Amino acid sequence: xxxxxxxxxxxxxxxxxxxxxxxxxxxxxxxxxxxxxxxxxxxxxxxxxxxxxxxxxxxxxxxxxxxxxxxxxxxxxxxxxxxxxxxxxxxxxxxxxxxxxxxxxxxxxxxxxxxxxxxxxxxxxxxxxxxxxxxxxxxxxxxxxxxxxxxxxxxxxxxxxxxxxxxxxxxxxxxxxxxxxxxxxxxxxxxxxxxxxxxxxxxxxxxxxxxxxxxxxxxxxxxxxxxxxxxxxxxxxxxxxxxxxxxxxxxxxxxxxxxxxxxxxxxxxxxxxxxxxxxxxxxxxxxxxxxxxxxxxxxxxxxxxxxxxxxxxxxxxxxxxxxxxxxxxxxxxxxxx
Amino acid sequence: xxxxxxxxxxxxxxxxxxxxxxxxxxxxxxxxxxxxxxxxxxxxxxxxxxxxxxxxxxxxxxxxxxxxxxxxxxxxxxxxxxxxxxxxxxxxxxxxxxxxxxxxxxxxxxxxxxxxxxxxxxxxxxxxxxxxxxxxxxxxxxxxxxxxxxxxxxxxxxxxxxxxxxxxxxxxxxxxxxxxxxxxxxxxxxxxxxxxxxxxxxxxxxxxxxxxxxxxxxxxxxxxxxxxxxxxxxxxxxxxxxxxxxxxxxxxxxxxxxxxxxxxxxxxxxxxxxxxxxxxxxxxxxxxxxxxxxxxxxxxxxxxxxxxxxxxxxxxxxxxxxxxxxxxxxxxxxxxxxxxxxxxxxxxxxxxxxxxxxxxxxxxxxxxxxxxxxxxxxxxxxxxxxxxxxxxxxxxxxxxxxxxxxxxxxxxxxxxxxxxxxxxxxxxxxxxxxxxxxxxxxxxxxxxxxxxxxxxxxxxxxxxxxxxxxxxxxxxxxxxxxxxxxxxxxxxxxxxxxxxxxxxxxxxxxxxxxxxxxxxxxxxxxxxxxxxxxxxxxxxxxxxxxxxxxxxxxxxxxxxxxxxxxxxxxxxxxxxxxxxxxxxxxxxxxxxxxxxxxxxxxxxxxxxxxxxxxxxxxxxxxxxxxxxxxxxxxxxxxxxxxxxxxxxxxxxxxx
Numbered sequence: 001x002x003x004x005x006x007x008x009x010x011x012x013x014x015x016x017x018x019x020x021x022x023x024x025x026x027x028x029x030x031x032x033x034x035x036x037x038x039x040x041x042x043x044x045x046x047x048x049x050x051x052x053x054x055x056x057x058x059x060x061x062x063x064x065x066x067x068x069x070x071x072x073x074x075x076x077x078x079x080x081x082x083x084x085x086x087x088x089x090x091x092x093x094x095x096x097x098x099x100x101x102x103x104x105x106x107x108x109x110x111x112x113x114x115x116x117x118x119x120x121x122x123x124x125x126x127x128x129x130x131x132x133x134x135x136x137x138x139x140x141x142x143x144x145x146x147x148x149x150x151x152x153x154x155x156x157x158x159x160x161x162x163x164x165x166x167x168x169x170x171x172x173x174x175x176x177x178x179x180x181x182x183x184x185x186x187x188x189x190x191x192x193x194x195x196x197x198x199x200x201x202x203x204x205x206x207x208x209x210x211x212x213x214x215x216x217x218x219x220x221x222x223x224x225x226x227x228x229x230x231x232x233x234x235x236x237x238x239x240x241x242x243x244x245x246x247x248x249x250x251x252x253x254x255x256x257x258x259x260x261x262x263x264x265x266x267x268x269x270x271x272x273x274x275x276x277x278x279x280x281x282x283x284x285x286x287x288x289x290x291x292x293x294x295x296x297x298x299x300x301x302x303x304x305x306x307x308x309x310x311x312x313x314x315x316x317x318x319x320x321x322x323x324x325x326x327x328x329x330x331x332x333x334x335x336x337x
Numbered sequence: 338x339x340x341x342x343x344x345x346x347x348x349x350x351x352x353x354x355x356x357x358x359x360x361x362x363x364x365x366x367x368x369x370x371x372x373x374x375x376x377x378x379x380x381x382x383x384x385x386x387x388x389x390x391x392x393x394x395x396x397x398x399x400x401x402x403x404x405x406x407x408x409x410x411x412x413x414x415x416x417x418x419x420x421x422x423x424x425x426x427x428x429x430x431x432x433x434x435x436x437x438x439x440x441x442x443x444x445x446x447x448x449x450x451x452x453x454x455x456x457x458x459x460x461x462x463x464x465x466x467x468x469x470x471x472x473x474x475x476x477x478x479x480x481x482x483x484x485x486x487x488x489x490x491x492x493x494x495x496x497x498x499x500x501x502x503x504x505x506x507x508x509x510x511x512x513x514x515x516x517x518x519x520x521x522x523x524x525x526x527x528x529x530x531x532x533x534x535x536x537x538x539x540x541x542x543x544x545x546x547x548x549x550x551x552x553x554x555x556x557x558x559x560x561x562x563x564x565x566x567x568x569x570x571x572x573x574x575x576x577x578x579x580x581x582x583x584x585x586x587x588x589x590x591x592x593x594x595x596x597x598x599x600x601x602x603x604x605x606x607x608x609x610x611x612x613x614x615x616x617x618x619x620x621x622x623x624x625x626x627x628x629x630x631x632x633x634x635x636x637x638x639x640x641x642x643x644x645x646x647x648x649x650x651x652x653x654x655x656x657x658x659x660x661x662x663x664x665x666x667x668x669x670x671x672x673x674x675x676x677x678x679x680x681x682x683x684x685x686x687x688x689x690x691x692x693x694x695x696x697x698x699x700x701x702x703x704x705x706x707x708x709x710x711x712x713x714x715x716x717x718x719x720x721x722x723x724x725x726x727x728x729x730x731x732x733x734x735x736x737x738x739x740x741x742x743x744x745x746x747x748x749x750x751x752x753x754x755x756x757x758x759x760x761x762x763x764x765x766x767x768x769x770x771x772x773x774x775x776x777x778x779x780x781x782x783x784x785x786x787x788x789x790x791x792x793x794x795x796x797x798x799x800x801x802x803x804x805x806x807x808x809x810x811x812x813x814x815x816x817x818x819x820x821x822x823x824x825x826x827x828x829x830x831x832x833x834x835x836x837x838x839x840x841x842x843x844x845x846x847x848x849x850x851x852x853x854x855x856x857x858x859x860x861x862x863x864x865x866x867x868x869x870x871x872x873x874x875x876x877x878x879x880x881x882x883x884x885x886x887x888x889x890x891x892x893x894x895x896x897x898x899x900x901x902x903x904x905x906x907x908x909x910x911x912x913x914x915x916x917x918x919x920x921x922x923x924x925x926x927x928x929x930x931x932x933x934x935x936x937x938x939x940x941x942x943x944x945x946x947x948x949x950x951x952x953x954x955x956x957x958x959x960x961x962x963x964x965x966x967x968x969x970x971x972x973x974x975x976x977x978x979x980x981x982x983x984x985x986x987x988x989x990x991x992x
Contacts, residue, residue, distance in 0.1 A: 059366075063348065070451065091351055092350075094343075094345050094349050094366050096348050098347040100346075100348030102451055136349070138370055138374050140751050140756060143754070199757070206758050272976055
């Protein structure tokens with residue numbers, strides 16, 4: 001009996017319009033949304049980090065480069081190595097199936113510390129963080145990379161959660177952080193390019209053609225419609241494996257790729273239409289869509305891409321072994337971030 | 338013997354590896370691209386949780402690979418060994434290593450934005466497992482040695498404070514008793530005690546019981562003997578005979594590093610034998626001292642053995658528990674979760690289970706069947722998608738159907754996308770005018786076209802010819818159909834038409850024919866020789882249509898491929914055909930002998946089927962051979978490059 005009475009009393013008290021009840025009610029109404037906001041904002045990172053995309057044919061050394069940049073600084077200062085687990089700066093790698101992302105930092109203020117080995121914490125330099133996204137190079141999985149390029153918005157969604165849920169869709173729907181694509185590194189195996197009989201050159205060039213074409217279309221689409229000037233994405237063609245005796249120097253890699261891209265461009269212009277493209281109807285709109293670079297030229301050169309605000313540079317380096325190393329590439333990234 | 342063992346993440350980084358013989362990285366690379374990316378094996382690659390016994394071994398040259406895959410964490414465990422060897426324990430090793438690695442480093446693997454996993458300590462776990470399994474199958478005399486070991490161990494017992502004392506004590510024991518047999522790498526050793534002692538705290542009867550459970554020996558005497566281990570250790574008169582036999586004489590140098598790994602095995606065997614109660618009293622005492630030394634934490638590696646066992650037992654228990662909870666769940670729990678599930682259906686963020694997917698997957702399968710995809714292919718696609726989605730969280734405001742749609746799109750794209758470039762013109766260029774640096778000689782590019790009767794071989798041949806002529810090639814058409822009445826005349830008409838059509842463009846086309854009744858392979862060979870002489874760029878060889886299940890007709894294809902040496906063998910398949918397309922594609926793909934297969938498909942009559950382009954999927958599913966062209970009309974110009982995007986859109990469109 002008494003419990004019912006007390007319940008009744010409590011109910012009555014809570015429904016009578018007394019100042020305490022009103023203030024408590026108000027407090028609850030106002031605080032809960034704020035609390036919820038903090039809980040959710042803590043769970044989801046809102047910061048947008050700039051990102052750099054690693055692209056290239058299979059076996060070029062993309063994943064190895066990624067691990068070099070990630071492990072390099074820790075490996076370097078051996079005296080107080082914070083991480084004894086890392087025995088070598090480059091991990092062994094195999095064919096990738098999913099993209100992977102690492103967060104790296106490049107120093108912004110001091111130009112002399114332009115190697116990835118500098119420990120930024122030690123030098124006290126202000127660092128800028130960015131994401132380096134490695135993509136699989138197997139032809140069947142290239143859509144991972146191209147999805148980054150052809151996405152309509154300026155922000156792309158790196159798959160943060162690939163480690164936990166390696167699902168095979170292009171961009172992860174459940175990852176929350178967006179990031180701006182700042183630069184693109186196209187890695188090629190300079191040693192494989194030297195072998196004229198193998199298909200390495202043509203397959204690398206074909207991939208590069210698709211990538212450059214995607215960038216060009218991005219620029220064209222944006223240039224036509226929207227008012228906002230799109231962020232241009234510079235491209236670094238990184239000639240990897242210069243430590244090998246048979247590798248071509250960077251200048252030769254450049255000329256070989258340009259020649260091959262020109263050949264592809266010619267062959268594509270003569271090729272058949274894709275299925276699904278209705279011919280004869282919208283010829284005007286399709287004109288120049290599949291043509292990379294300046295219209296009408298016979299020889300292709302990377303300079304033509306400047307017309308579409310795509311800067312292409314070729315630099316040599318190597319991930320493993322003795323040679324110029326990857327410092328040049330790191331410097332290039334540092335300048336673009 | 339094992340050649341290599343690697344733990345690889347799906348992003349391509351080797352997390353941990355051990356190699357005993359040099360294995361070319363291309364072995365594992367090929368394994369990954371064949372099994373996981375191209376899914377060449379009949380069993381779809383990405384099967385989560387399947388043990389290595391279920392996954393078929395992958396063979397590459399002289400190596401065999403046993404593997405298992407953890408989808409949740411995205412890591413692959415591969416053991417590489419010579420195909421000649423018979424290693425019965427290899428499945429168990431792969432599975433056990435997976436269980437141990439996942440339980441030890443699972444947390445690290447879930448961290449975003451890094452590829453580093455600190456697993457140096459894993460070496461010891463691996464060694465322990467490898468030797469336990471190896472000896473479990475191979476070494477009958479391991480037990481005797483173990484007793485001896487136990488003897489020395491029992492003697493040098495002193496109540497030590499765990500970690501520090503252990504490290505200090507080691508040199509002393511080595512000098513005094515000369516018993517410390519280990520060539521254990523000292524560098525890696527200090528790492529273990531922490532883990533070992535941590536585990537030891539909850540060690541003891543529990544760990545032992547679980548191990549016993551694994552051995553399936555429920556003898557009632559077991560708890561009693563494990564209870565008095567502490568006292569047993571102290572008052573143990575160790576048998577001098579055993580101690581002195583081999584140990585002092587051989588000393589340190591003789592014992593190689595397999596000694597270090599022996600510890601757990603003898604413990605296990607003697608353990609079980611003690612339980613069986615079939616042993617004399619004296620030996621039982623020694624057994625007891627074995628336990629004592631183990632619980633003492635004296636031998637790190639022995640602890641490691643226990644730790645490994647407890648991890649494995651945990652993994653087993655977890656699996657069993659999961660199975661049990663699946664079977665029984667309370668009414669309240671299920672209804673609550675049902676409401677939550679409905680809510681999540683709308684809002685998203687739901688973790689998908691097989692039950693959630695079942696109905697939607699049925700719908701997707703129906704949809705694919707309606708699009709004229711063969712049942713076999715549809716089922717495999719759906720299974721693949723289901724496996725991929727179980728355990729995945731849906732995005733915000735994303736329904737299950739939308740998620741499935743997305744996953745299906747991805748997996749169709751992956752299936753239809755060719756592995757290598759399919760630019761015919763550039764390939765022809767590289768053959769007919771090879772780069773100056775290469776040693777190849779210029780020769781005509783040979784394309785031959787095969788297929789079932791009436792699918793449009795000659796029509797598509799003339800379409801390709803028209804396309805080549807527009808690109809100013811000199812084309813020779815060889816009439817390889819020496820069987821059907823009017824076949825040669827039909828080609829002659831095509832050639833006449835094409836000559837007229839392309840007279841201004843600069844191409845040149847001729848017909849090479851030997852009349853009826855001749856051997857098609859010989860005609861093709863002569864045609865290629867003639868083309869090389871007359872400097873033609875491309876030879877197009879027509880063949881007679883043949884039923885794919887007619888052995889007699891199909892067998893002549895092998896000879897044909899050998900004589901004509903075509904650069905490309907294209908098969909024409911019609912979009913109209915249904916389930917039979919799978920068998921057609923398989924039989925033709927296998928007909929050219931072991932060293933040769935189809936290079937591409939031409940799908941004809943695509944204009945007649947509208948959206949129902951499922952045949953594309955069926956044949957690519959059956960053979961892993963890409964589609965090159967699609968025919969979309971009756972005219973010479975109605976040939977199109979195959980666009981994956983177009984096909985996927987058509988397949989998934991719902992009308």
